[in-house]
Amino acid sequence: MASFQFLGTGASAGIPVIGCKCDICHSTSACNKRMRPAGLLRVDGKKILIDVGPDFRQQALQFGIDHVDGLLLTHTHSDHIAGVDDLRIFFVRGHKPVPCLLSQESAQELCKRYDYLFAQPKDKASLTAQLELHILKHNMGHTEFLGLRIGYCSFYQSSMQVTGWKIGRFAYISDIREYEISIFDALQGTDLLVLSALRKEASPLHLTLDEAVVFARRVGAKKTYLTHISHTLEHESTNRFLPPDVQLGYDGQQLEFSL
Ligand SMILES: [Zn+2]
Ligand SMILES: [Zn+2]
Numbered sequence: 001m002a003s004f005q006f007l008g009t010g011a012s013a014g015i016p017v018i019g020c021k022c023d024i025c026h027s028t029s030a031c032n033k034r035m036r037p038a039g040l041l042r043v044d045g046k047k048i049l050i051d052v053g054p055d056f057r058q059q060a061l062q063f064g065i066d067h068v069d070g071l072l073l074t075h076t077h078s079d080h081i082a083g084v085d086d087l088r089i090f091f092v093r094g095h096k097p098v099p100c101l102l103s104q105e106s107a108q109e110l111c112k113r114y115d116y117l118f119a120q121p122k123d124k125a126s127l128t129a130q131l132e133l134h135i136l137k138h139n140m141g142h143t144e145f146l147g148l149r150i151g152y153c154s155f156y157q158s159s160m161q162v163t164g165w166k167i168g169r170f171a172y173i174s175d176i177r178e179y180e181i182s183i184f185d186a187l188q189g190t191d192l193l194v195l196s197a198l199r200k201e202a203s204p205l206h207l208t209l210d211e212a213v214v215f216a217r218r219v220g221a222k223k224t225y226l227t228h229i230s231h232t233l234e235h236e237s238t239n240r241f242l243p244p245d246v247q248l249g250y251d252g253q254q255l256e257f258s259l
Contacts, residue, residue: 056083
């Protein structure tokens with residue numbers, strides 16, 4: 001068995017939203033407190049991060065992440081990458097760069113936004129986080145990473161190309177708005193799906209709850225957990241409204257899947 005843990009299930013602003021007076025931002029339920037979207041896979045004794053957003057340091061402290069063996073990057077919007085500098089501690093301590101699997105587009109954008117990470121030699125004197133980039137060759141397919149077989153597919157959020165990941169019977173699809181029908185071929189055999197859905201109302205950048213249910217059913221996942229959730233969705237009441245096979249996730253939630 002392998003597992004996935006939600007490190008964050010919030011939309012890009014996080015919940016509570018700074019200065020917001022709404023009931024959900026003031027809720028005392030832990031399930032309504034959402035850090036920026038990220039996850040941790042535990043597979044074959046390895047810890048693999050999915051995204052490293054601005055709450056990464058807090059997530060690592062709260063969920064006891066003392067090392068990472070690799071990073072799967074979905075895309076380079078700030079809510080998914082802005083914690084990359086905090087990977088520095090792993091280089092300071094272990095003197096090994098973190099292997100990072102990502103698309104060609106993400107690699108180009110990462111090198112532009114974080115040029116200083118790539119300007120220094122990967123030696124012990126480096127003062128920054130260090131990544132060892134493993135760049136995907138295609139838009140869809142399989143590759144080997146850390147000795148594991150990793151499936152991947154591409155889709156779009158506005159003009160940004162985003163990568164989805166599939167490991168065994170688990171898939172992680174975040175920040176999806178436009179996609180080709182062939183994505184359902186890539187996701188065949190998914191039992192456990194993590195899928196982004198922002199809110200009930202339409203969004204130019206995300207699926208709605210209804211659209212997410214349709215997508216999940218088309219994938220045929222036995223169970224789908226939603227992430228990237230806005231402050232318009234209260235955890236308990238939204239889960240009562242959703243069908244039992246598609247539910248909101250919460251920060252810290254652990255899910256098992258088979259490889
Ligand atoms: Zn609010
Ligand atoms: Zn996002």
